[in-house]
Amino acid sequence: MIFLVVIAFILIAAVTIYQYSEQNRDYHAERMERKEDQIKQSIDLTLQKTTYPVTTENLPNIFKDDIYEIALVQNINFNIYDLKGQLLKSSRPRFEVDSISKFMDSDILNRLETSTTKRVVEQKTVAGFKYQASYTYITDNKFKPIGILNLPYFEDSSFNDKELREILIRLTGAYLLVLLLAIVLAYFISIYITRPLQTISDRLNQTNIAKRNEKIILKNPSEEMGKLIASYNAMIDELEISAAKLAKGEREQAWREMAKQVAHEIKNPLTPMRLGVQSFERKFDPNDPDIKNKVAEYSKTLIQQIDTLSNIASAFSSFAQMPAQQNETLNVVKIVKLAVDIFNENDIEFSSEEKEIIAVLDRTQLIRVVTNLVKNAIQAVSGRENPRVLVTVSKESNWVCIRIADNGIGIRETVRERIFEPKFTTKNSGMGLGLGMVRNIVETYKGSIEFESHPDKGTVFTVKFPIASK
Secondary structure, X not given: OHHHHHHHHHHHHHXXXXXXXXXXXXXXXXXXXXXXXXXXXXXXXXXXXXXXXXXXXXXXXXXXXXXXXXHHHHOOOOEEEOOOOEEEEEXXXXXXXXXXXHXXXXXXXXXXXXXXXXXXXXXXXXXXXXXXXXEEXXXXXXXXXXXXXXXXXXXXXXXXXXXXXXXXXXXXXXXXXXXXXXXXXXXXXXXXXXXXXXXXXXXXXXXXXXXXXXXXXXXXOOHHHHHHHHHHHHHHHHHHHHHHHHHHHHHHHHHHHHHHHHHHHXXXXXXXXXXXHHHHHHHOOOOOOOHHHHHHHHHHHHHHHHHHHHHHHHHHHHHHOOOXXXXXXXXXXXXXXXXXXXXXXXXXXXXXXXXXOEEXXXXXXXXXXXXXXXXXXXXXXXXXXXXXXXXXXXXXXXXXXXXXXXXXXXXXXXXXHHOOOOOOXXXXXXXXXXXXXXXXXXXXXOXXXXXXXXXXXXXXXEEEEEOOOO
């Protein structure tokens, strides 16, 4: 719309300028013809009144004084040449001193002789002004040419130019107003047209397979928009069906993996228990004087294996069924220090520049996060010279940061990407569920857990919780 308005303004301005130019040219051409006719009528009247024979030689005498009177009455100067182009008489004072103008151009003479209308108009530009000069024959009463009338005519277009400027100014003002209206109208029309597209774009950006997506509902959409919205809503239905199938498949796969892991972990202690029972059954002798010690040793072995089974069950229960969050306003510094104090190792240090950092968290889950990470750090420094585990709590902007640093064996590059995977472990014992559970807890509070490790130099785990979490 804006482009069309601008093009229309340019075209109309060009047409207006062209029209004024044509009108101005026609006006001056007609005016010069009228002046020429009026002067010729005055010349014919003078020739009729003169007592001199009407010949070329007598023209200077015939128009000796009348030429000035005619020029005064008609308000325009003119010249009279003989048939060879030599100046005979001019109404302009001191014209005779202009030697260049005393003779007509030979080209003008030739054109005049060959012209069917016996009239030639010459157009020139002098000092920035348009100049026209007409040449026509002066005839006697028998229409025999006796001289040549030259009428110089300077075009005064100042009035028309002024009118043209005023018209263009008014036209520019009108089209600026139309342009402004077009911009405003185009803006609102574009908003009206693109609003459904913007709605669809926003919904597409918000589409997430992990959550329920809302359908688009618009009143009275256009046919094209209706088809697009219908396609989007159909896609949402298909996405929900696919998400449900995917979630079901993932759950089934997860339970299968979990069942395999549980079965594998339970078989480990069951095998030595079975072998022990079989061995005891073969070697049992009631009369053996050392029978009491053997039964006690056998019982101790069974109890150890039963404890192992209990630990396996507890680990999987903690990972699979996280207790419901009991959020409360906590002093994170105090709770983390209490969690660290649980451990009796002398190589654990706690540090915090803040005495109090308040956040809304679950006390039990926060302690679980700290104890799991500290336990891993203790295992990493086991057997190291000068072992050290440092736990720090600090406040960074709107986050509470808990760092557990150790100078242990570090984490190898090959296993870094799998460190938070459930059932993955680099230890000879354990279920590999601790760090997976920690990450679940942290992400539940929209926090983050990261680590930096260097082989044989140590590892630093950084946990961040938002202070404003609720």
